[in-house]
Amino acid sequence: MNLTLKIWRQSGSSDKGRMVTYRVEDVSPDMSFLEMLDVLNERLILEGDDPVAFDHDCREGICGMCGMVINGVAHGEQRATTTCQLHMRHFEDGAVITIEPWRAAPFPVIKDLVVDRSSFDRIIQAGGFVSVPAGSAPDAHAVPVPKEDADAAFDAATCIGCGACVAACPNGSASLFTAAKITHLGLLPQGQPERDSRARAMVEQMDAEGFGGCTNTGECTAVCPKGIPFDTIARMNADYLRSASK
Amino acid sequence: MKFRRRQQQEPVAPSPSPSPSSSVSLPVSPPRPGTYRTGEPIRDTKAPSGPVEDRWDTRRFQAKLVNPANKRKLTVIVVGTGLAGGSAAATLGELGYKVKSFCYQDSPRRAHSIAAQGGINAAKNYRGDGDSVYRLFYDTVKGGDFRARESNVYRLAQVSVNIIDQAVAQGVPFAREYGGLLDTRSFGGAQVSRTFYARGQTGQQLLLGAYQALERQIAAGTVEMHTRHEMLEIVVSGGRARGVVVRDMVTGEIETHLADAVVLATGGYGNVFFLSTNAKGCNTTAIWRAHKKGAYFGNPCFTQIHPTCIPVSGDYQSKLTLMSESLRNDGRVWVPLRKGDGRAPADIPEDERDYYLERIYPAFGNLVPRDIASRAAKNVCDEGRGVGPGGLGVYLDFADAIARLGRDAVEKKYGNLFEMYERITGENPYEVPMRIYPAVHYTMGGLWVDYDLQSTIPGLFVIGEANFSDHGANRLGASALMQGLADGYFVLPTTIGDYLAGAGAFGPVEEDDVAEARKAVQDRIDRLLSVNGTRTADSYHRELGRIMWDYCGMERTEESLRKALERIPELREEFWNNVKVPGDAEGLNQALERAGRVADFFELAELMCVDALHRTESCGGHFRAESQDADGEALRDDENFAYVAAWEWTPDGPVLHKEELDYEYVKMTQRSYK
Numbered sequence: 079m080n081l082t083l084k085i086w087r088q089s090g091s092s093d094k095g096r097m098v099t100y101r102v103e104d105v106s107p108d109m110s111f112l113e114m115l116d117v118l119n120e121r122l123i124l125e126g127d128d129p130v131a132f133d134h135d136c137r138e139g140i141c142g143m144c145g146m147v148i149n150g151v152a153h154g155e156q157r158a159t160t161t162c163q164l165h166m167r168h169f170e171d172g173a174v175i176t177i178e179p180w181r182a183a184p185f186p187v188i189k190d191l192v193v194d195r196s197s198f199d200r201i202i203q204a205g206g207f208v209s210v211p212a213g214s215a216p217d218a219h220a221v222p223v224p225k226e227d228a229d230a231a232f233d234a235a236t237c238i239g240c241g242a243c244v245a246a247c248p249n250g251s252a253s254l255f256t257a258a259k260i261t262h263l264g265l266l267p268q269g270q271p272e273r274d275s276r277a278r279a280m281v282e283q284m285d286a287e288g289f290g291g292c293t294n295t296g297e298c299t300a301v302c303p304k305g306i307p308f309d310t311i312a313r314m315n316a317d318y319l320r321s322a323s324k
Numbered sequence: 325m326k327f328r329r330r331q332q333q334e335p336v337a338p339s340p341s342p343s344p345s346s347s348v349s350l351p352v353s354p355p356r357p358g359t360y361r362t363g364e365p366i367r368d369t370k371a372p373s374g375p376v377e378d379r380w381d382t383r384r385f386q387a388k389l390v391n392p393a394n395k396r397k398l399t400v401i402v403v404g405t406g407l408a409g410g411s412a413a414a415t416l417g418e419l420g421y422k423v424k425s426f427c428y429q430d431s432p433r434r435a436h437s438i439a440a441q442g443g444i445n446a447a448k449n450y451r452g453d454g455d456s457v458y459r460l461f462y463d464t465v466k467g468g469d470f471r472a473r474e475s476n477v478y479r480l481a482q483v484s485v486n487i488i489d490q491a492v493a494q495g496v497p498f499a500r501e502y503g504g505l506l507d508t509r510s511f512g513g514a515q516v517s518r519t520f521y522a523r524g525q526t527g528q529q530l531l532l533g534a535y536q537a538l539e540r541q542i543a544a545g546t547v548e549m550h551t552r553h554e555m556l557e558i559v560v561s562g563g564r565a566r567g568v569v570v571r572d573m574v575t576g577e578i579e580t581h582l583a584d585a586v587v588l589a590t591g592g593y594g595n596v597f598f599l600s601t602n603a604k605g606c607n608t609t610a611i612w613r614a615h616k617k618g619a620y621f622g623n624p625c626f627t628q629i630h631p632t633c634i635p636v637s638g639d640y641q642s643k644l645t646l647m648s649e650s651l652r653n654d655g656r657v658w659v660p661l662r663k664g665d666g667r668a669p670a671d672i673p674e675d676e677r678d679y680y681l682e683r684i685y686p687a688f689g690n691l692v693p694r695d696i697a698s699r700a701a702k703n704v705c706d707e708g709r710g711v712g713p714g715g716l717g718v719y720l721d722f723a724d725a726i727a728r729l730g731r732d733a734v735e736k737k738y739g740n741l742f743e744m745y746e747r748i749t750g751e752n753p754y755e756v757p758m759r760i761y762p763a764v765h766y767t768m769g770g771l772w773v774d775y776d777l778q779s780t781i782p783g784l785f786v787i788g789e790a791n792f793s794d795h796g797a798n799r800l801g802a803s804a805l806m807q808g809l810a811d812g813y814f815v816l817p818t819t820i821g822d823y824l825a826g827a828g829a830f831g832p833v834e835e836d837d838v839a840e841a842r843k844a845v846q847d848r849i850d851r852l853l854s855v856n857g858t859r860t861a862d863s864y865h866r867e868l869g870r871i872m873w874d875y876c877g878m879e880r881t882e883e884s885l886r887k888a889l890e891r892i893p894e895l896r897e898e899f900w901n902n903v904k905v906p907g908d909a910e911g912l913n914q915a916l917e918r919a920g921r922v923a924d925f926f927e928l929a930e931l932m933c934v935d936a937l938h939r940t941e942s943c944g945g946h947f948r949a950e951s952q953d954a955d956g957e958a959l960r961d962d963e964n965f966a967y968v969a970a971w972e973w974t975p976d977g978p979v980l981h982k983e984e985l986d987y988e989y990v991k992m993t994q995r996s997y998k
């Protein structure tokens with residue numbers, strides 16, 4: 079297949095950036111989206127051009143490193159799929175594809191499609207943990223956990239921290255990401271002692287980073303590659319209110 | 325520790341081949357391909373003697389302690405934030421040390437450990453099915469084909485139970501049963517159910533546990549985190565590891581960080597093959613640079629090839645994806661009986677199919693260990709009976725399972741894997757058999773360490789997949805996560821204290837030593853950028869990978885290894901004269917990062933081939949075609965090879981130091997799965 083790519087190029091944080099058009103030919107439908115970009119980059123290098131910078135690592139949908147807005151949708155149109163899991167067979171021959179970075183103030187562009195997501199780490203630092211130093215843990219069977227709770231906690235814990243939820247949200251909110259962690263730990267007995275302080279500190283950090291508020295548009299879950307449930311946000315709000323009322 | 329070298333030339337090289345001249349000063353290769361010298365034997369002097377079950381207690385008691393006030397004054401650098409490095413940095417921070425942590429990703433949470441699927445072993449015996457610390461120890465020594473140390477493996481099995489406790493307390497959502505207790509599953513090489521798991525994402529959940537503990541310490545101010553920083557050199561001063569030189573991948577700045585001890589937790593080097601199940605950024609740079617500064621490299625040729633991966637689909641292929649081993653519980657592996665049979669699988673009648681694993685290994689059938697399943701697949705493909713593009717694939721067929729259990733039951737068990745397969749191949753495995761092929765997955769080799777996890781450079785500790793310890797010549801499934809966390813949460817934090825207790829006598833770091841390390845980094849970067857040739861680093865990496873796969877892969881022969889040892893230096897030479905790295909060293913330059921990693925893979929590849937050539941026996945994942953029994957099974961040579969090969973780097977070629985292995989508890993036997 080032959081494609082036209084319109085890719086966001088930005089040399090650094092101080093550059094204004096612009097869309098640049100590239101033609102790629104002989105793309106195999108079995109290629110992954112990132113392999114298609116690899117081919118383009120190999121060519122750009124040999125032609126003496128600057129290859130397109132993009133983040134990636136595992137290339138199997140679990141590390142959360144990759145992420146681009148493809149044709150206006152974070153991670154592309156295929157649901158529950160990270161950019162690296164997207165394959166070219168889902169595109170039409172001759173298609174024009176636009177590729178842009180996550181756009182949100184708390185995710186400044188470093189170069190081209192690479193953004194700085196360290197704000198997510200700082201939200202976790204604020205309270206996304208259970209305080210248990212190595213060696214101090216009781217036997218794992220000391221506290222049984224109901225299977226439903228363990229399963230629901232797991233569902234929330236599968237968040238890969240990619241940031242698509244923020245990129246998709248008209249308000250640039252990080253609520254789904256933050257709520258996923260609050261829900262994961264808040265559903266488990268081990269997470270109870272710090273449940274209130276965790277919710278408060280994480281929500282406050284999220285605001286301090288400049289992420290917007292949640293107005294229930296649901297765009298986040300629509301693009302979330304891990305299908306983090308929307309009702310985690312209600313849970314986060316409840317925990318936050320509870321902590322504030324104490 | 326002091327090691328003297330005995331100058332003795334081993335007569336393994338056929339004829340001298342002059343190394344081509346070049347304008348850039350190249351990493352020096354041995355005068356003749358495959359040549360090495362044998363030096364003094366090496367020993368682990370840290371493991372206490374006495375009953376194996378008491379050794380870790382004894383060592384912990386003997387280890388010197390650092391008082392809390394002094395810990396605050398001691399700096400430890402931890403490179404890597406996977407299960408090993410993340411858990412180590414967090415724990416050292418909790419203990420009160422000043423920790424500096426580094427990773428090349430944008431967040432510590434993205435280390436390659438995140439991708440582990442199947443589970444983690446622990447001798448909890450929650451099922452009461454006869455498991456014990458001793459049994460896990462026994463299975464691991466045997467699974468490693470008797471090339472690992474008993475003392476280390478016993479400790480690993482002991483500590484395994486604490487890992488599960490720690491993880492549960494952190495909120496790791498392991499699978500549970502209806503009664504609320506932890507569920508377990510069985511894994512290859514074991515007859516008990518001791519593998520704890522979190523659906524198909526055990527690595528992710530364990531890593532997030534370690535990551536959260538790490539972030540907690542970052543918030544507490546004990547750990548200083550440096551993401552998007554690549555370590556390119558270690559600083560050795562006064563004979564001790566005292567720091568690292570790193571490149572800030574965003575600004576391009578070269579930085580020096582000094583410390584009282586350095587810990588490498590930088591993962592495995594499977595990407596030397598270009599195609600592997602590892603993440604794209606996995607590299608050998610950190611351990612290779614340490615090797616060239618004096619850290620011995622243990623068993624570099626021990627590589628694990630996983631039998632069930634999605635086959636290569638084209639030249640553009642950038643990585644390979646693992647399909648969980650658990651599929652072999654219900655899938656049946658087969659190829660057409662006839663060579664070059666081009667029919668669709670559904671058109672091939674039962675009696676024209678060869679279910680070769682069931683045929684050759686009636687006792688274990690489709691569930692033989694990884695190394696055996698991989699080699700059998702290669703053999704049938706070599707015979708011309710492989711399926712799919714290039715004939716490099718075998719079928720993994722679920723038709724019988726679907727008929728027996730129903731589609732719903734199969735979907736419940738394997739739905740997510742089937743979906744992953746369909747996403748990548750575009751084929752529906754409920755209707756067409758999956759195609760699978762072996763792929764490089766894990767490296768048992770790594771930097772040599774003693775019982776304290778200290779390398780031959782004092783003050784340089786190596787943990788996780790980056791070291792060579794514990795798995796011998798073959799790692800059992802679900803044991804890498806166990807080892808990484810054992811090292812990071814429990815072993816290193818104790819043993820490093822013994823070393824740091826003497827920090828008062830370390831003295832200042834010599835400026836010349838820092839300048840030398842920084843210059844080495846700068847020179848390499850300048851050189852890579854100045855070649856301005858006609859091929860990309862990736863294209864060289866692909867070609868190197870192809871050589872390694874063909875000649876130093878699943879099956880190795882003297883002839884193939886010699887071929888590799890001729891080709892690799894030639895290609896490396898070409899690389900340094902013809903690679904094209906665009907841009908400059910200021911700011912983000914991913915092509916430059918890649919080129920630096922490829923340059924190191926070239927040197928490592930050569931050492932792997934030397935090691936594989938010298939070990940004329942077959943053991944675990946290392947199969948030398950010359951050493952097989954009448955049935956074509958791997959034949960160990962315990963009389964001559966029951967040792968760890970610890971390689972020293974010198975400007976005129978590698979020097980082999982042998983660490984003899986003694987087996988006091990587990991009797992050495994030939995493995996059989998028939």
Ligand SMILES: Cc1cc2nc3c(=O)[nH]c(=O)nc-3n(C[C@H](O)[C@H](O)[C@H](O)COP(=O)(O)OP(=O)(O)OC[C@H]3O[C@@H](n4cnc5c(N)ncnc54)[C@H](O)[C@@H]3O)c2cc1C
Pocket residue numbers: 403404405406407408409426427428429432434435436437438439440441442443444526527553554555556589590591592601602603606607609610646765766787788789790801802803804805806808
């Ligand atoms: C697909 C897959 C599935 C697996 N499944 C299982 C399983 O089910 N059970 C099991 O036990 N094992 C499994 N394994 C093996 C296991 O995941 C790994 O062996 C283990 O996670 C390695 O952990 P680590 O901490 O040693 O290194 P890694 O997790 O690889 O971490 C390496 C760290 O080092 C950093 N780093 C590397 N080089 C540099 C440098 N030069 N400068 C700075 N930082 C650097 C990286 O940023 C990263 O933080 C699997 C492996 C794969 C590939």
Ligand code: SF4
Pocket residue numbers: 236237238239240241242243244254255258298301302303304305306
């Ligand atoms: S909630 Fe979903 S979209 Fe947001 S960071 Fe997590 S995985 Fe990505």
Ligand code: FES
Pocket residue numbers: 133134135136137138139140141142143144145160161162163
């Ligand atoms: S590269 Fe890891 S999730 Fe895409």
